[in-house]
Amino acid sequence: MKITIGAFLLQQLRNLNVNHIYGVPGDYNLALLELIEHDASVEFIGNCNELNAAYAADGYARLNGAGALITTYGVGDLAALAGIAGAYAESAPVICLAGTPPLYAMKNHALLHHSLADGNFDNVMNCFKQFTVAQALITPENAATEIPRVLSTAWQQKKPVYLQLPSDICDVVIETAHQFAAPRLPGSDxxxxxxxxxxxxxxxxxxxxxxxxxxxxxxxxxxxxxxxxxxxxxxxxxxxxxxxxxxxxxxxxxxxxxxxxxxxxxxxxxxxxxxxxxxxxxxxxxxxxxxxxxxxxxxxxxxxxxxxxxxxxxxxxxxxxxxxxxxxxxxxxGETNAPAQATLPKPQHRLAIPSDAPLGQAYFWQRISHFIQADDVLVVENGTSGAAIGGIRMPDGVTLVNQPVWGSIGYTLPALLGTLMAAPARRHLLFIGDGSFQLTAQEVSTLLRCELKPIIFLINNEGYTIERYILGESSSYNDIGPWDYAKLPAVLNRHATPFCAAVATGQQLEMALEQASRQDRLAFIEVKLPMMDAPSAMKEFCQRCNNFNFGLHNPRRNA
Structure with missing residues (x-):
């Protein structure tokens, strides 16, 4: 079968059920993006930066089985690399497609922009070799075999992979032996x-x-x-x-x-x-x-x-x-059946009556435990949100997307973009702290541009509370700028009409939850909580982290 390299690549992605590809346009990847622009079966989702694109592809892969992003050589690749490393640590099969300079220019070691201008085009590939399970520079000679090999490896090992596509070969026609079927897991001996x-x-x-x-x-x-x-x-x-x-x-x-x-x-x-x-x-x-x-x-x-x-x-x-x-x-x-096991009793918590008293972590998470529904997708940031959600007994069908091993703050907001597109029929809730939000906040604009409708809970406790409990409770390095979070969505898309609210009491929270539940639009709820209020599980974890990290020179030990 004769097919262009670009079309063959998109065919392989479709066989992995990848219908959305995240990324940022750059001159070296425009030929592939132009092909996608005219392909009704796959959609390119432009992100605010490549790191966010990697996070979005990761979130998409968690619910879809595989995800993909497109970068441009050098600057785009390395901007995405932390997200690719996170996908490796958390076992998310993400395909990173990098548009590179023309193949002839790379072979001739030309001094080009987006490189170190030293003629070396191996350095970026060497970086990705540390954080992916398969890599390849696509050429007309190897495209028919290397593209299926690399994508199959991502599927089989549930880890990220990396493909470089030179800008001058996307439209080159190659011969493939047969229609590529979806990869299968290896069989057993x-x-x-x-x-x-x-x-x-x-x-x-x-x-x-x-x-x-x-x-x-x-x-x-x-x-x-x-x-x-x-x-x-x-x-x-x-x-x-x-x-x-x-x-x-x-x-x-x-x-x-x-x-x-x-x-x-x-x-x-x-x-x-x-x-x-x-x-x-x-x-x-x-x-x-x-x-x-x-x-x-x-x-x-x-x-x-x-x-x-x-x-x-x-x-x-x-x-x-x-x-x-x-x-x-x-x-x-065989047919023998053991006695049925007992079901763990559900905790019996009577919900407090909403009042005008200031919100605290305990009340907020108790209320959220009643707000979560069966089949919800919860995207949960590390910190107070992760600690609290970890202690809630969940309804059946709930999917939790988080990053407890790699632990890159800011991951969850762009990941939400991916989960929403992978499972559009489900309700998606994001719980993110103010410090984490400030790293990737601009991706709210993409959520609004794509007319997606999650419920976002912004936990505003005035900085890095988890770090304050580890070390530096009153140190300036744990402070962040005081944003007016609930007004930000309107700034990030002047045509959208999201529901936004800032809540500081139980009654205000109740009204916001009611509004968010019946609005057919993105809901953004800023939840104002005391700086040093935190779930007890997080406090204990932070104490252990402090003891582990700082040894005999621990400032707390010497205080």
Whole structure:
């Protein structure tokens, strides 16, 4: 089949269900953007900068399965790189497409703008090699093989990839062997699979105190139905790392709450410490998700299940996919059914009556816990928002999008742009602090330009409260400029008519929530809270962070 390189690239993206591509135009990527401009099956969404485009593609990938952005060589690439690194840390398959100088100019080491003017065109590629799982400079000779290879790798490993497309080859016609189908995950080695399933079945038969612990992998590889089937078949209680909150529906029989070391409930912490078999699905024990390494998981109990391997009792089983393993395990279990497990009781919180008293974190989040609905998409920034949302029992179907491992503040606002386009039929709520908002605030203009209708909660507590609790409560470096946040959307798009409100009391919050719920437009609610008011979980985390980071020279130790 004869097709141009640009058209072939867009075809491959469509086969990954990528219908929106984020980015910023630049002279080296204009040929590809012009092709998109006249392609009804894919839409380019112009962002305010490349970092925001990377965040938007990440948010899109979380709900859509894959995302993409377009940059221009050098300045655009490196502006997006922090977002690509975040996608790697959080396992989001993002395809970064970079328009580069003409191929002949790169081969001749020409001194060009957007480069270091030294004739070196390897340096940007070398940067991306550190934060992506596959890369390629596309040429007419390799386009038919390298484009499918790189995109398939993103899909299979659920990590970002990087493609450079020279500006002079987008319209070059190439020969492809066949119509490219959507990539498939690798299969299992039949012998390894049989041995692995038998060994795991035997281990579960012997276990007296088993437990299932899931991380992001269960969501990224769509393993939840199989995990739940195994939990039901063998009557195994379940828990999740903070990075996988809401992956397990929180009304699931046997769900024990979230596990974060000794910041978990005492019952769950003790159950984990006494477990004799822990089915660990892609678990990473990171400082920020374990209460600074306070976990007590018996090493001899851990059964390490990764996307394409199993580690059990000092034996490795490579070439065994997690999905195939769970299918085989269920077949070995046959028709026998274990007793049904109990559902974790829901916390009984009576909502306080709204009043004219100043809002506090406790009241606000208690009210929000009643505002969240089944199937909502929650995009949640680190800080007081992340700590509070982590402690709320969620309705079924809620999807949580956050960045607890990479932890780049400002991620969530552009990510919201991606989640809205990936799942337009769902309600999307953003919770973002004022400090984080100031990093990427301009992307509100894109939300308004695209006529998207999220509900945005801007938590205004006058600066970096999470940093104040770590160190420097009254230090100037934790201060930010006092914006009039509720008036900003009108400035960022003079044609739009968003609903905007600033609330400081329970009654004002109640009226704003009612208005936001029945408005068919973007809602922006600035919530004014005291500077040093914070959820207790965040205060404890910050104290541990302080102890971990500053050692014997800790200013608090010496105070």
């Amino acid at each position: 039949a012998n390894h699979l049989g041995l692995a399933a038998a060994a795991l079945f035997k281990r579960l038969e012997q276990a007296k105190r088993p437990l299932i612990l899931v991380d992001q992998m269960v969501d990224r590889f769509q393993l939840l139905p199989l995990v739940l089937a195994v939990a039901q078949k063998f009557a195994i209680p379940l828990t999740n790392m903070p990075t996988a909150k809401c992956v397990i529906p929180e009304s699931t029989p046997g769900w024990q709450g979230g596990y974060s070391g000794n910041l978990s409930s005492p019952e769950l912490f003790g159950r984990m410490a006494q477990a004799d078999c822990v089915l660990s699905f892609g678990v990473r024990l990171v400082d920020s998700t374990t209460g600074y390494f306070s976990q007590q998981i018996p090493p001899q109990a851990v059964v390490d299940i990764q996307p394409y391997s199993l580690q059990l009792d000092n034996t490795s089983y490579p070439a065994v996919t997690a999905a195939d393993l769970l299918h085989a395990l269920l077949e070995l279990a």
